[in-house]
Amino acid sequence: MNKIFYLILSITLFGCGASKPKIQTTKTVHAHKPKKKITPEDKIIIDETEKSSEELVATSKVKVTAAVVAAYINDFKTVAKDNMIRHGIPASITLAQGILESGAGTGRLATIANNHFGIKCHKEWKGENVSHDDDAPQECFRKYVHPQESFRDHSLFLTSRPWYAPLFKLPKNDYKAWAYGLKKAGYATDPKYPNKLISLIERYQLQKYDAEVLGIAFEEPTQTIAKTEVKPLEKPKEITADATHTVAQGETLYSISKKYNTTVDQLKAINNLADNAISIGQTLIIR
Template sequence: MYRKTLLMFCLLTLVSCGVKNNSKLTGKKVKSKELVSKEQYRTQQRKVEEQRRVQEDAKREKERERKTTNKASETLVATSSISVTTDMIKDYILQYKDIAKDNMSAYGIPASITLAQGVLESGSGQGTLSRNANNHFGIKCHKEWDGPSVRHTDDAPDECFRKYEAPEESYRDHSQFLVSRSRYSDLFLLDKDDYEGWAHGLKKAGYATDPKYANKLISLIERYTLDQYDREVLGDRPAKAKKETQKEVDNKKTETQVASAKTHTVQKGDTLYSISKKYNTTVAKLQKTNKLDGTNLSIGQRLKL
């Protein structure tokens, strides 16, 4: 009996010791697991923090790029509001400067004014009217227009604007539009290199409703030195006259006809522009000499030269 009791006591003691040891081991394992978990957590936190910094740096860089881009661009507002870059404006000027110079020679409108209006009114060719209708000057239909047209909201909703087959037609019609309307007649009394006078004159005559229209034109002309094209045309006149005189010497018959002609009888297909080229004059002079209000001609009509 005593031996059994002693044996049971020993067994209980051994079991008790085993449980304590297991508890200690389990505690160590738990602590070890806890330590590993905290280290992983810190590592993950560092990764999250690093990603956040990268995202913030990217955001700041994007904001700097946006501000830099804005500094190199401007918004042109005429028949629509268009944001364009300096390069887009320069490309537009290079594309249409020769047309503007030719029209200056033919109609007497400074190339600088024509180009500045084209840049502003068409948004450097990016505006809705210029893209959809080749209308670079925002010219509305008016009652005499019988050509194609488009609808566009400007001063009023759904207004009628002229549509052209090509931008060159828009440039020519712009010149004819100005020379054919009496309200712009005072402009042609100004010097051809007086772009400031022309800009203010256009605004005064009602070409645009924007109170800053004249200043916008002047700013474009001065920032992009558009008046250089006026000087090129004005400076080319003696050279052109000399070249034409040489041609006339080579062709005495043509020289005699041109020199002796006092009038011109309008033939089929004639326009004021073609007649002005034939007799080395301008559309404005022909209109003034013959007291013409517009550009319409009749076959058989006799014009003074």
């Protein structure tokens, strides 16, 4: 009986062990966060918080002072005006785009390839080129002998693409319409691109070069200074013989003395006053 009992017990224990559920552990795998894709919106940024400097992110991030921007304008204003005469693109627009997209000439493509507008090779380009990370790694960009060639290619790019044709129906001195027209035609996807161009044009008064080419007068914007009305000092009243003054609310001997160009002591002596106390409606003699 004992043997039978132990045999049954062993079978029971074995069966329970076999039916015990398996426990599976799940290992959590942390995937690497994908890198943010560089978009055209990321490439063109202006830091408007500092009046003395511009932070320009074109093909490379640079920070330049207003003096550097002014020097860039001085170097290329003639080129921009010549291109306006030849191709009809406002000089103000060309200069503003050059400043923004080249970091005022200090960006990597501008310094190593004289490429001030980030113009890529495209299939028709047969000249020298450089590789630069942009929308994709190591993209092909045009390399120029002189920056002026980059300005020329920028003008040819706009004049040879049919989707930019509506721009050339706009007035040449309407830089705001051109800035918004470039965005509408698809030149940049950054929604703030027109405002950035307009801000540069107005801050550095680039529209005056458009006026020079068109032979029209340019009036520099004037800053409006709030004027505060300054009331002239009240002229002391002349004292005539037997002149009197009736005390009004808020008046004192001191204010009355100033009004009639006299002194407190004289008023007290004439009116037999022991102190400076006076009352509303009281008549004082002024001589």
